[in-house]
Amino acid sequence: MKDVFTSGDIKAMDAHEIALHNNELELIRRAGSLVAQAICSHASRRRAVFFCGSGNNGADGVAAAATLAELGWETRVYAVRLGQGEAISRLYTQYRMKSGREVLPLPSNDGIPPYDVVVDALLGTGARFGLEGDYLRAARIINRLGESGRVVAVDLPTGVSADTGRAHENAVRADLTVCLSGFKPGVILYPGAEYAGEVLAYQVIPSPLLPSRRRYLFTRSDVHSLKRSRNTHKGDYGRLAILGGSMEMPGAALLSADAALRSGAGTVTLLSDPETARVYAHRVREAMVRPVAAPQDMPALLQGKTALVMGPGLGDGPRVYELVAEGLSAGMPTLIDADGLNALARGGPEILLSASGPLVLTPHPKELSRLLDTELRTVVEDPLAAVEEAANRFRCTVLLKGAVTLIAGAESTLFSNRGCAGMAKGGSGDVLSGVIGGFLAHGAEPQYAAAAGAYLAGVAGEAAMARYGSTAMTPYHTVECLHKAYLPYES
Structure with a gap:
């Protein structure tokens, strides 16, 4: 660094x-x-x-x-x-x-x-x-x-x-x-x-x-080896749960799940409302699907999982805040994105301080402004101060998305400047949540998982743009090119 x-x-x-x-x-x-x-x-x-x-x-x-x-x-x-x-x-x-x-x-x-x-x-x-x-x-x-x-x-x-x-x-x-x-x-x-x-x-x-607070530019040499032992099994790489998806936004959780599987998670389970879960059951190949009928179902559904992602396409229904609250009490590394963050902003982000496991928040500037109860302009004009304030206030890792990604932890802040204009499309954040979730599932420290995930997703996005161009590329193309980001670290 x-x-x-x-x-x-x-x-x-x-x-x-x-x-x-x-x-x-x-x-x-x-x-x-x-x-x-x-x-x-x-x-x-x-x-x-x-x-x-x-x-x-x-x-x-x-x-x-x-x-x-x-x-x-x-x-x-x-x-x-x-x-x-x-x-x-x-x-x-x-x-x-x-x-x-x-x-x-x-x-x-x-x-x-x-x-x-x-x-x-x-x-x-x-x-x-x-x-x-x-x-x-x-x-x-x-x-x-x-x-x-x-x-x-x-x-x-x-x-x-x-x-x-x-x-x-x-x-x-x-x-x-x-x-x-x-x-x-x-x-x-x-x-x-x-x-x-x-x-x-x-x-x-x-x-x-x-x-006292160190700041670093995260670079290629900071990514740890991804080489796997020949004598290994899926349990060695963690079990990720993704609470997300809705009939209005079914694609978000699918992108996240696919990105997580391609980022090394041993298993991925999609947790969605019963109606959406029935749709996913016919569309998902590698991930598992479980319906969540009520917030109180969460503890049983999270049994045996090693990490949790909450938010991609989850919607803004009345029970979203309760679902997020249940997830925070599960005691495992947890990433909150998109609708999970919006629910916290509405219901009170102070609940983050009661989380029983390490947290990663991945807001874009508008979402961060809601969490901090400040104007969007404040975040846009001084993103470094805003992301560090959030990390200190909520005592967790906060990743602020943008042309340059900022990842603030308890004692340091990392900058990742990989990525491209073609990633400025709905769904790219869902891909990022899956990549980071995959790293969290197999035991990566939260700030490192966030920084490495942002860096590698950015490299994959650059590879996708080189193939499809910035106009035509989609978030799925970034998922499709994740292997190009990972292969140099597997030898």
Whole structure:
């Protein structure tokens, strides 16, 4: 997993390091060297123009320009505002000595000629959201020069929020972003990810002060082996129950069941109202079907099961909340999605605190806003804060669905950025619930099950889009391609 740090984390890390070692200038030079290294590895021509602000981000840019000048590059540095203090003054002197040029103020007219590399070092992680004045003008100049040159952003593109990914309409559009001290949420979350381009992350501080809540980007190497022993049987891989389906939405539970079976669950049992169960009995091949006539039937039906998924296509009938409440008392790993979450929002999500087994909630932004009793806008504008608030409030793993999936647990938050536009269709969440349910059934820890499930379902979705295209692909095509996601982990 790769570290992700918020603006608050970075501020605390830098302050601690400088207080401990009194090495601000050394840190800036180290950062500048890493930026220069990244530029050299991504550019064949050796002409670069830097746009620098007055803070640490601008100082990193000046240090990078000095390093490139020493390597024989033709460089030019424009400062929107000259920085103050001994460290930045020494950097200006160093740049002048190595390049033979002064740091220039931003010109009043937009007459800067094209360069091969255009470096955005205007504003760093600590900047408030928004652009105005000379910073807005500089961002526009960078975007104009980017039409013919390659734009490199230091830490994150100017105009993008470090923590939320929100982007100003004139935010810098980078081809490459060089993150210093780990990834920032804003270059992973959308729309910020679209402005960041390719992202490289380096650690400037050798042994940083780590935050109490860790955040990571979940990657390919974080998925555990799926290889099975030859001497094994279905009971070794768990018994999953799925409470879902209704006459109005019969397909949701079927998608979930199929995804769970293809995700390794030893057995899958569909629990539905009697009428829907009769329909399923004629349509389902590999899964078992059991009718649920009343909420009090749940304990007997869950006997011997190792995990439970509640919600896909369950409907909004008067007994849904009671059914969910019975499931919460079953004492097994439980995932709640869709109509299960809506029932909790109506009847009172506080019941989650009485669950006798570990929980995974998988809301989309609207469902999460209902659970938190807040506006949808609050979740959309700061999804990281919202998902972490929910995990803390309900004391469970919460997976927030979106173009980037966020998975918050008790002590950490994981980001998964796999998936595709073709998955933006009804039913994709049901597939995800089945994949995660399959992992829960055979004993995976809840946060890992959620993160690995989101990652692998995303990879399968990408494979489906490659075959069918984003317009024509369906959630079933994602299920159909799950094997392509799993095979690399079975050898």
